[in-house]
Amino acid sequence: MIMYKEYNTNQLSLELNLAYDIPMNHEVRLISLFVDSIPNHVLLEDKSHTGRPAFHPAMLMKMTLFAYARQVFSGRKMVQMNEEVIPMKWLSQDTYVSYKTINNFRSSKHANNLIKTAFIYFTLLMRENGMIEDEALFIDGTKLEADANLYSFTWKRAVDKYEDALNGKIYEADNIQGTEELEKLSKTESGRQKQIHYNPTWNYFKELIKEELHSEEGSRIYAKRKIDVEPVFGRLKSVFGVRRVHVRGNRAVQTEVGFLFMSMNLTKLAKNLASKTSHTQKPHSDFFILIVFKTEITVWFYLKLLFAQPLFSFGYHFSLNAGILIIPYTEIIKMKEAILWQKRILQKLIWN
Numbered sequence: 300m301i302m303y304k305e306y307n308t309n310q311l312s313l314e315l316n317l318a319y320d321i322p323m324n325h326e327v328r329l330i331s332l333f334v335d336s337i338p339n340h341v342l343l344e345d346k347s348h349t350g351r352p353a354f355h356p357a358m359l360m361k362m363t364l365f366a367y368a369r370q371v372f373s374g375r376k377m378v379q380m381n382e383e384v385i386p387m388k389w390l391s392q393d394t395y396v397s398y399k400t401i402n403n404f405r406s407s408k409h410a411n412n413l414i415k416t417a418f419i420y421f422t423l424l425m426r427e428n429g430m431i432e433d434e435a436l437f438i439d440g441t442k443l444e445a446d447a448n449l450y451s452f453t454w455k456r457a458v459d460k461y462e463d464a465l466n467g468k469i470y471e472a473d474n475i476q477g478t479e480e481l482e483k484l485s486k487t488e489s490g491r492q493k494q495i496h497y498n499p500t501w502n503y504f505k506e507l508i509k510e511e512l513h514s515e516e517g518s519r520i521y522a523k524r525k526i527d528v529e530p531v532f533g534r535l536k537s538v539f540g541v542r543r544v545h546v547r548g549n550r551a552v553q554t555e556v557g558f559l560f561m562s563m564n565l566t567k568l569a570k571n572l573a574s575k576t577s578h579t580q581k582p583h584s585d586f587f588i589l590i591v592f593k594t595e596i597t598v599w600f601y602l603k604l605l606f607a608q609p610l611f612s613f614g615y616h617f618s619l620n621a622g623i624l625i626i627p628y629t630e631i632i633k634m635k636e637a638i639l640w641q642k643r644i645l646q647k648l649i650w651n
Contacts, residue, residue: 302348306392326569327365327386333421333565335359336524341347341416344409354396360413361390367562370538372545372555374398374405405558406551414557421564430571439525443531444543445552534563588599 308331321327334342334357342356365387366377375398380387404410425431485493511517535541541559544552 300605302346302350302352302393303343303355304352306358308390308392315444321386324573325386326368326566327361327390329569329572330361330364330368330565331390334364334417335415336419337417341413354394354400354404354408356404356413358394359396359401360410360417362396363401363405363558364562364565365390367558368566370540372541374402377401405554406546406548407554408550411550411554411557414554414561417561418557421472421561425568430568437528439524439528439532441535443541446544446547460528511529535559539563 337357342360344356346353361375362381366372366380369380369384371377371380377387378396378398378401381391381396382388422431426433487493512521539559544555546552546555
């Protein structure tokens with residue numbers, strides 16, 4: 300059996316500390332509920348069966364999502380939250396977690412795969428309940444500063460200063476056109492002739508997309524970018540205050556961006572649910588619809604939508620060769636088996 304420390308947010312004993320009573324409509328309960336709905340075969344990873352039990356990934360994921368929702372991105376500040384903020388103490392069940400544990404989790408391969416899979420569950424759930432639309436697929440981007448030295452870029456005045464020297468090198472290059480030097484440069488290390496291939500197919504697709512965007516229907520859909528896409532980056536930078544990443548490394552940056560967007564999704568969903576249930580004691584029973592995995596092709600198509608859904612599943616696209624996550628068919632079968640259990644948990648939602 301895999302060694303994990305005991306972790307359960309369900310009340311199994313008499314609560315002695317009444318200060319830990321979290322309001323039923325608090326967003327931290329939604330975060331906890333969503334993470335608990337992820338099957339164990341996705342949450343848990345292969346760990347050593349000996350030694351000290353590891354912290355449960357569900358607890359670390361909940362703590363990270365809630366900290367990001369509160370615009371806290373430092374591992375040490377997350378530890379401070381765990382000591383001072385009651386909802387965070389409720390998530391961790393008043394368990395001390397060091398900043399190294401949190402940082403190691405955020406930068407791990409397991410967390411990277413976990414947050415990507417979590418987007419699948421979240422996107423399908425929102426779509427099946429009519430909370431997001433698939434009328435249009437938007438792909439957009441924004442610039443975030445890397446966690447690097449402030450002066451690790453080139454100033455314009457430095458370029459202007461050395462412009463003459465650069466132009467001089469270009470002039471020298473022009474002089475060797477058609478000479479032995481050019482012949483040497485045109486060869487590979489093995490002595491073969493270097494080749495350049497032109498692919499007109501991509502230009503064809505560019506022109507095709509350009510025509511679609513300028514059509515009447517394309518213009519109508521493209522106009523939605525101002526409503527569905529651009530506000531996401533505005534909220535990311537203005538409300539969450541994220542203008543640079545807080546970790547280093549390709550995989551760690553991917554994971555952090557995933558946690559950022561998922562925390563944005565959950566906070567927005569919490570407000571949406573609160574507004575819908577503010578006039579009633581219990582949400583309508585039709586709100587929860589069973590997620591149906593139809594075929595492998597359908598799931599793969601939804602997975603492509605995962606990276607840029609308009610309302611709640613905002614983009615998870617990286618320019619650093621992140622690629623698209625493709626779930627094997629065997630994993631889809633496991634997901635299908637876990638759906639009934641997932642629905643039972645979801646129906647215990649906050650306002651029961």
